[in-house]
Amino acid sequence: xxxxxxxxxxxxxxxxxxxxxxxxxxxxxxxxxxxxxxxxxxxxxxxxxxxxxxxxxxxxxxxxxxxxxxxxxxxxxxxxxxxxxxxxxxxxxxxxxxxxxxxxxxxxxxxxxxxxxxxxxxxxxxxxxxxxxxxxxxxxxxxxxxxxxxxxxxxxxxxxxxxxxxxxxxxxxxxxxxxxxxxxxxxxxxxxxxxxxxxxxxxxxxxxxxxxxxxxxxxxxxxxxxxxxxxxxxxxxxxxxxxxxxxxxxxxxxxxxxxxxxxxxxxxxxxxxxxxxxxxxxxxxxxxxxxxxxxxxxxxxxxxxxxxxxxxxxxxxxxxxxxxxx
Numbered sequence: 001x002x003x004x005x006x007x008x009x010x011x012x013x014x015x016x017x018x019x020x021x022x023x024x025x026x027x028x029x030x031x032x033x034x035x036x037x038x039x040x041x042x043x044x045x046x047x048x049x050x051x052x053x054x055x056x057x058x059x060x061x062x063x064x065x066x067x068x069x070x071x072x073x074x075x076x077x078x079x080x081x082x083x084x085x086x087x088x089x090x091x092x093x094x095x096x097x098x099x100x101x102x103x104x105x106x107x108x109x110x111x112x113x114x115x116x117x118x119x120x121x122x123x124x125x126x127x128x129x130x131x132x133x134x135x136x137x138x139x140x141x142x143x144x145x146x147x148x149x150x151x152x153x154x155x156x157x158x159x160x161x162x163x164x165x166x167x168x169x170x171x172x173x174x175x176x177x178x179x180x181x182x183x184x185x186x187x188x189x190x191x192x193x194x195x196x197x198x199x200x201x202x203x204x205x206x207x208x209x210x211x212x213x214x215x216x217x218x219x220x221x222x223x224x225x226x227x228x229x230x231x232x233x234x235x236x237x238x239x240x241x242x243x244x245x246x247x248x249x250x251x252x253x254x255x256x257x258x259x260x261x262x263x264x265x266x267x268x269x270x271x272x273x274x275x276x277x278x279x280x281x282x283x284x285x286x287x288x289x290x291x292x293x294x295x296x297x298x299x300x301x302x303x304x305x306x307x308x309x310x311x312x313x314x315x316x317x318x319x320x321x322x323x324x325x326x
Contacts, residue, residue, distance in 0.1 A: 116151025
């Protein structure tokens, strides 16, 4: 499931002087704090706010440029930025929800079909519902990334364009064996995807012993957010709650975390997969074999550094709280 988030386009319009003249003068006076900092340093320079690509580089978080100086401003990653050199811009368009970019080396946005492709490897899966808020992301992925978007071709897939929270609220109780949330970072419209009502909605849609895999940010940057999410999930799902992580070089800090939870019911052993990926047939059918993931990587994903156990209280002393947390 994917929920889109804005990309600061209103800031761009303000700084470019493209705000509709019919708007109040007070609207025109609104200047983002990041651009105010830029102007304070160089008042004579007109800042370009939230430029996606500055001097041939795409940066996360969004950036502002004033002259030859570049400023970064995002509460999710204070004081740091992760940049990728853009060899060639293949596609740039604004959807209703976000700015969609395709670089020669990177796709920005979700709904690319990659998760579907991986789920489709398993013949035991009977039905796959996917809810994506932004149809343009899917269309762009099908055009530029057919090896990822092949997941949409599986006959078991039913595509729903819309908001994931609303979709789940209308889902029958106990309908799903598993829910996978591949969401945007929890800022702006995606904030609700890390809050209690959303997790309660997911728990209601899962059968007893059903499982959730949810994006859970970087352990290097967001231990307070991780602790909040674990606390909510522990109270909501009543079964097992794990935090796992994987290396993803294109994310800030180079890692991303996952919450793996199960509802009350038959116990779930998340650490030891009952269907090891090495034994799944049809890997070549989906045009490639896995290059990173295997059973050893799966088990290692649940091994946590000592600082995480110290900073995330619910992960402390796992030997004495095994019944509670694991």
